[in-house]
Amino acid sequence: MIEQPADIPPYRYTAAMARRIELAWQDRWDVDGTFHTPNPVGPLSEGFDRVVGRPKLYVNDMFPYPSGAGLHVGHPLGFIGTDVFARYQRMNGHHVLHAMGFDAFGLPAEQYAVETGQHPRVTTEANIVNYRRQLRRLGLGHDPRRSVATADVSYYRWTQWIFREIFNSWFDADAQRGRPIDELVTDLDAGIREPGQGTNPFDRTWPELSTVERREVVNNHRLAYVSEAPVNWCPALGTVLANEEVTADGRSDRGNFPVYRRPLKQWMMRITAYADRLLADLDRLDWTESIKLMQRNWIGRSTGASVIFATDAGPGIEVFTTRPDTLFGATYMVLAPEHPLVEVLTASQWPDGVAEAWTGKVALPREAVLSYQKRASQRSEMDRQAEARTKTGVFVGSYAANPANGEQIPVFIADYVLMGYGTGAIMAVPGQDQRDWDFAEAFELPIVRTVQPPPDFTGEAFTGQGPAINSAGETLTLDGMGIVEAKAAMIDWLEQYGHGAGAVTYKLRDWLFSRQRYWGEPFPIVYGADGLPQALPEEMLPLTLPDIEDFTPKTSDDENSDPEPPLGRIADWATVRLDLGEGEQEYRRELNTMPQWAGSCWYELRYLDPTNDQSFVDKEIERYWMGPDPAKPGDTGGVDLYIGGVEHAVLHLLYSRFWHKVLFDLGHVSSEEPFRRLFNQGYVLADAFVDNRGVYVEAEQVEQRDGRFFYGDEEVRREHGKMGKSLKNSVTPDEMYADYGADTLRLYEMFTGPMDQSRPWETKAVVGSMRLLQRIWRVVVDENTGKVRTSESAVPVETSRVLHRTIAGVRDGMETLRFNIAIAKITELTNHLTTAYAQGGVPAAVAEPLVLMLAPLAPHAAEEMWSTLGHEQSLTWEAFPVPDPAYLVDETVEIPVQVNGKVRATVVVPADIDAAGMEAAARADTRVAAYLDGNTVRKVVAVPGRLINFVV
């Protein structure tokens, strides 16, 4: 036992007392299995009969990445919030599932291992141990049996299994769903389906193809496929990265290193096939608008038309435009410098009379084009930004025909057109597009308006609404039409005359799925003599990550260096002799590993059935916890409440939706979405201090003197930012446990604001939450004897009113995740009790509900008080207090009387008075009468029980 200082009452609620209570209850919860949550069936089903009638509730946190630095007080904000909510809903009659695992594979864990020179498994496991200790000390009510780590073999074998399922699937665009690849082969063999567009590089039909060729065509349909395409190569990390992992200024999300575009052979996931469903189903989710918007923007669906422009050189140029109505105003074309048609379209000679601006003053088109291409490829994204929007480009020396009016228009290459979007080529309409206008001005190209701007329009390109002009041809006239009508008419015309068709494009690209790193899931893939990838059969899983001496990635600052997967260093692993049905042969293994997002794409499913070694999750268990609610038509199913930071808006939250939809299509899960309701918690912010070199100094060592801040003797500048290592302003939960206890920390974090709001951390304000616990403690426990201090006396009506109003308010705060108002209501009740019962003797009938209401927020102290009040069982499964409506209304109320909206008096009236009675009572008041005297009352607004307003 920890000694209390001698002069403090021995049973006061101090940090030492809190520690004793908290450690004891944490042990007891573990021993009793208090938070064991039974499944309806399977190995974890023991005790299900106790909860069989309860509605289920699945609450989940975005699981943490166990970094070497451990937790700071910002990390558990969401974890505490979900714990409070889960504990409340359990007491409120739900059967609640809440668990916690660890996202253990991936770059940050590996970077930490590299920095400390230890094996990532060693550091990761040590970090997990530390996280578990810190989180357990917080008193979170998780089912400990369900904790998983993505780097555990028993977990990643199922990550590999799901990858295999995705590899063995294709997307049926007609049915808009993923299907097993065997069904595609059956259809192709039966001749009822042709290979999809762009999947058959051979000039022959399916029946004419060889076995190997057929395999290649099938591979081109798979949802996981290998492709050679420009990807994001980050030499400093030694790996390629997904688009979602590259920041707007062309650097790596992790580490902020430069990223280069470069064609490499890599694994991709066909997430674009699901773009429409990922977009449409956002409307069915209870997510914050801001996250939905970010996903909508990232998917970036635009509708318009694809148009083919014929060229003399042969192949037509296909463009995508959202404004087919402006086709008559297309006065030139632009290809991205990397566009494959550039070579054939580049003329051998400049046409006569070409302006110098078009040629870059170079003698031959080929030279001009090559030099521009070279320049463009060397310009990093950063340079492009820095050069603002100055338009550069070069004429390729040839022309294309505008299909609308047959005019010959020049073809340019320019870096303002990006290969990665649409077709990598545009029709330029300077009259209605500012970028094209800028280019046209720089290159003296004609500008034709095809939408009539209003008379007072003074700008350049006009993108607003207006009637079409200058848009008449032999077989089509748009003049006078509005934009919507003109678009439709143009698309009809394009389709009729074979110049194009309505089209949809997306900003979303396929997900680059392979990494040249060690610390990730190995692909369950081998390559045979034909060089084509094949999945390992299910019974060969798991494919364990081999141990390796040198796990460090090969990094470099040379953008022309090549990726080199560390797994390639183990020669006897890189090749293997297997019998995959064609006799024993030698195969090469896939040497890349999966990205860190793979494991987090499905962990919420594994919590449901963590010990299952026959399946990644039992179907019945998944249906129970995550299945769609038949009472709610259109319900997607999924986790009932998912809380995490906003930073995963287009990474984890998009990838996991995609995997979940594939699993749904293949019939493995009954829910269509992984997370039915998503809530983003705010950040914990803290003061940070910068010295005059601009370097952050340890915030903890900064002193405030006369309103200025000093680090030693040096004055420093105060800033404000997200708590973390980089700003040197972290406060650890361990410090808070030692100084105040876990319950105080929990209470403080929940009190600083509603869940979705960021809030500044202020260590000196934490004491306020401790005081509240001390005062509630004192209501229940005698500080000198440790004995119960409540009485069995009757509850006065006034106290009942305060109690039941508190219950109603606390429930409201709990339901709406505004724990701050729940705590304020509890404080109000406590204040009432300490005033009304200054000498002790609070009726137990009030103290008990008070303790129960406190329980989700400060569970250890509440358990201890509950026990002091004479209860042997944990209060975890006690019913949460329910307000008695009889006490929520007063017999009389004081209502304001307004004259012209200004409060002039108040009158006391019976609570159930009607409008007429209220008016009579108000008129009877002498002050009101004085205001009304001599005026004509034009209108009386009387809201029974709220207020009355005379309009004179």
Add this chain to the structure above:
RNA sequence: GCCCCCGUAGCCCAAUGGCAGAGGCAGGCCCCUUAAAAGGGCUCCAGUGUCGGUUCGAAUCCGACCGGGGGUACCA
């Protein structure tokens, strides 16, 4: 540039169309204490970023602007 969120007391935040204050921190005063505070009590403090509109009535709804935060950006 475009989109989203947020501006209430020195600070964090309540009040979601009806008397601007629930609660906390900080400040001030008092009590307990040899003393101290992480104890107890009392108390000071804003008219809701600005301007307009809707309404009997606006912190709340609408519009514009200012300030802060976030997302995204030659996306055709």
